[in-house]
Amino acid sequence: MSPIQIIFILVSAITLGSALMVVTTRNMVRAALWLVLSLFGIAIHFVLLEVGFFAVAQVIIYIGAIAILMIFAIMLTRRIAQDPGPQTNSTWPIAAILALGIFGLIVFLVQGWEKAAIQPSPFPAGYDPLRELGVALVSANQYLIPFEIASILLLAALIGAIIIAWDKK
Amino acid sequence: MLNDWLFIGLMLVIAPIFPIAALIIPRILAPKKPNPLKTQTYECGIETVGDTWVQFKAQYYNFALVFLVFDVEIVFLFPWAVAFNQLPLYGVIVGILFIEVLVIGLIYAWRKGILEWS
Amino acid sequence: MADPVTFIAKWLEGYLAGLGLSSGWISVIQAALGVVVLGSAVLLVDIFLVWVERKVVARFQDRLGPNRLGPFGLFQPIADVIKLLLKEDITPQGADKFVYNLAPILALATVIILWAVIPLSVTVVGSTINVGALYIVAVGAIGTLGIIMAGWASNNKFALLGAFRMVAQMISYEVPMVIAILIPVILAKSMSLADIVQSQTVWYIVLAPIAAIVFLIGAQAELGRAPFDLSEAESEIVAGFHIEYTGMKFGLFYAGELLHALTFGGLFATFFLGGWRGWGAETYPILGIGYFFIKAMVMYWVIMWIKYSFPRVRIDQMLSFCWKFLTPLILTVLSITAILDKVMTGLPYWIYVLVMLLSNLVILYFVIQAVGRYARKERQKVAEPEKIRVAFPVKSSTSTSQAS
Numbered sequence: 001m002s003p004i005q006i007i008f009i010l011v012s013a014i015t016l017g018s019a020l021m022v023v024t025t026r027n028m029v030r031a032a033l034w035l036v037l038s039l040f041g042i043a044i045h046f047v048l049l050e051v052g053f054f055a056v057a058q059v060i061i062y063i064g065a066i067a068i069l070m071i072f073a074i075m076l077t078r079r080i081a082q083d084p085g086p087q088t089n090s091t092w093p094i095a096a097i098l099a100l101g102i103f104g105l106i107v108f109l110v111q112g113w114e115k116a117a118i119q120p121s122p123f124p125a126g127y128d129p130l131r132e133l134g135v136a137l138v139s140a141n142q143y144l145i146p147f148e149i150a151s152i153l154l155l156a157a158l159i160g161a162i163i164i165a166w167d168k169k
Numbered sequence: 170m171l172n173d174w175l176f177i178g179l180m181l182v183i184a185p186i187f188p189i190a191a192l193i194i195p196r197i198l199a200p201k202k203p204n205p206l207k208t209q210t211y212e213c214g215i216e217t218v219g220d221t222w223v224q225f226k227a228q229y230y231n232f233a234l235v236f237l238v239f240d241v242e243i244v245f246l247f248p249w250a251v252a253f254n255q256l257p258l259y260g261v262i263v264g265i266l267f268i269e270v271l272v273i274g275l276i277y278a279w280r281k282g283i284l285e286w287s
Numbered sequence: 288m289a290d291p292v293t294f295i296a297k298w299l300e301g302y303l304a305g306l307g308l309s310s311g312w313i314s315v316i317q318a319a320l321g322v323v324v325l326g327s328a329v330l331l332v333d334i335f336l337v338w339v340e341r342k343v344v345a346r347f348q349d350r351l352g353p354n355r356l357g358p359f360g361l362f363q364p365i366a367d368v369i370k371l372l373l374k375e376d377i378t379p380q381g382a383d384k385f386v387y388n389l390a391p392i393l394a395l396a397t398v399i400i401l402w403a404v405i406p407l408s409v410t411v412v413g414s415t416i417n418v419g420a421l422y423i424v425a426v427g428a429i430g431t432l433g434i435i436m437a438g439w440a441s442n443n444k445f446a447l448l449g450a451f452r453m454v455a456q457m458i459s460y461e462v463p464m465v466i467a468i469l470i471p472v473i474l475a476k477s478m479s480l481a482d483i484v485q486s487q488t489v490w491y492i493v494l495a496p497i498a499a500i501v502f503l504i505g506a507q508a509e510l511g512r513a514p515f516d517l518s519e520a521e522s523e524i525v526a527g528f529h530i531e532y533t534g535m536k537f538g539l540f541y542a543g544e545l546l547h548a549l550t551f552g553g554l555f556a557t558f559f560l561g562g563w564r565g566w567g568a569e570t571y572p573i574l575g576i577g578y579f580f581i582k583a584m585v586m587y588w589v590i591m592w593i594k595y596s597f598p599r600v601r602i603d604q605m606l607s608f609c610w611k612f613l614t615p616l617i618l619t620v621l622s623i624t625a626i627l628d629k630v631m632t633g634l635p636y637w638i639y640v641l642v643m644l645l646s647n648l649v650i651l652y653f654v655i656q657a658v659g660r661y662a663r664k665e666r667q668k669v670a671e672p673e674k675i676r677v678a679f680p681v682k683s684s685t686s687t688s689q690a691s
Contacts (some may be wrong), residue, residue, distance in 0.1 A: 053417075060240060064431065065236060066243070075447070076229065134253075137249055138260035154274070161238075173417075184630055194372050198373055210378055229455050232458065250469055253628065265622045268622060285607075
């Protein structure tokens with residue numbers, strides 16, 4: 001095993017383990033903190049895939065903004081921090097079987113897919129993926145429309161959130 | 170490129186060791202005599218009333234909400250800034266348009282009184 | 288011997304290769320040693336900063352400051368550290384022990400981690416990742432989390448309230464500050480801090496003075512220093528999010544705050560003051576480290592100057608200053624800078640610099656005019672005599688007062 005693979009397995013274990021803790025922890029704030037660790041693991045995965053920009057964007061947006069928003073929401077809502085109710089319901093065996101089945105299916109499909117074994121070739125010298133992304137985002141024949149729509153979508157999200165959160169009067 | 174991240178990865182592992190060491194030394198050296206009076210929550214000498222989970226102003230949440238939208242937009246702008254030399258003037262204006270849509274959101278929040286602390 | 292750091296690195300590489308290690312392991316060992324040296328050096332500076340801070344605040348307040356231990360009281364911080372190590376460590380009742388202990392560790396570690404991307408000299412830079420500017424923002428986001436953890440885990444209302452205020456302030460001021468970082472990125476066309484320093488033949492404070500000012504204000508708010516220290520307003524919430532921390536745990540928050548201030552000084556130097564650039568720094572990289580730290584210390588002093596000169600603002604003032612003034616201002620500056628930069632490609636560099644500076648000064652002039660007008664209006668509002676409230680208002684009184 002190469003060092004990268006060892007790091008990959010370690011980080012994956014941390015990511016999945018903390019994701020499991022998110023759904024099993026009783027304390028809501030602690031669950032949010034586990035979620036942060038899980039999201040951080042994803043950021044490390046982005047680094048291992050050599051997309052540093054997505055890694056830092058993951059940390060800034062998901063940990064720096066969304067997790068903070070969640071923690072605020074939890075802390076500002078009284079009496080939901082400790083939920084004494086049961087964590088599963090009667091259909092959990094079916095859900096477990098389905099999840100395992102889908103996992104097995106994915107493993108089976110990836111095993112049989114020859115493209116999964118292809119090693120990515122390194123970037124040619126002088127090629128900056130970040131710069132290419134920047135150009136692609138505002139080029140009319142590439143991602144200009146999605147880029148501008150993303151902006152309008154965010155505007156819509158902001159207005160919607162304001163209306164839902166603020167429309168008391 | 171992964172070599173650039175090697176230093177940061179090691180930093181992530183090694184940097185916490187300094188403060189952890191600074192927390193372990195007092196465990197050995199410092200006295201440890203807790204008593205109920207000492208470990209009481211310090212709220213200006215008055216005994217704590219009720220739960221720590223009192224209701225705070227929900228407005229903190231609104232600011233986090235506006236911040237989230239801005240944060241997402243700004244992160245998108247960084248690749249645009251890096252690629253500045255390769256962009257035509259048109260590309261720059263489109264990027265600014267992206268910012269101006271954000272400004273509409275800010276004006277809306279402003280007019281709605283979200284940015285008011287009352 | 289112009290560049291001892293590279294010399295040592297090369298010698299170590301040769302020595303390790305002589306031992307028969309593979310090149311991969313050599314780079315790992317080199318990087319690990321670099322991290323340990325950088326971290327220790329930064330923490331040593333941090334201990335020294337305690338003395339600087341105490342001495343400077345004393346001078347601002349017309350006192351002498353520490354002057355007993357050693358020359359000019361220079362050994363005072365060492366005594367402080369020993370005292371902190373010997374203090375009893377109290378964990379409050381009902382605290383979430385794990386999170387409670389993790390928060391101070393995060394507070395200091397995130398600041399040390401920031402130094403990984405700051406170029407100290409032309410050859411001495413931890414990592415030249417191409418997303419350096421955003422990396423700083425990302426690490427700052429994790430620091431924010433440390434504060435909210437401290438506030439929540441202490442099981443104290445004041446701590447929680449302090450954490451709320453601090454986090455609301457940090458996320459608010461992150462917006463103008465990140466846009467202020469975006470302007471040097473546009474000017475340098477790179478997010479790597481090494482490139483940003485490398486491209487500053489003219490310091491960016493000349494090309495983008497408004498961005499520099501906004502960055503400084505944002506830094507002040509991120510640090511939670513006066514005038515933005517309402518997260519630890521003594522008269523309201525005692526000490527803010529670290530109220531329940533004693534001994535070395537409090538010491539870590541304190542050390543983290545001081546080092547964070549110096550780090551912001553260093554970041555200001557990197558983005559706007561040309562980082563390590565100076566006479567002879569290209570040929571003698573060791574000089575670059577000196578220049579960098581001089582600039583960082585000067586900016587650290589400016590941060591302290593602001594801290595000890597301004598009164599505390601209210602939370603509504605703090606938030607509206609950020610969202611209604613700084614954010615629109617910096618968005619305007621960003622738009623104008625972006626268009627001007629594109630329009631002026633191909634023109635001689637001195638014209639470029641001049642136009643950038645002039646455009647900033649024009650904006651600054653109008654902004655100062657507008658702020659002055661607003662301030663006059665606000666002052667008039669305050670100066671107006673307050674209407675007398677009548678305890679038992681009579682129905683007809685309003686009509687009579689109008690008539691007379």
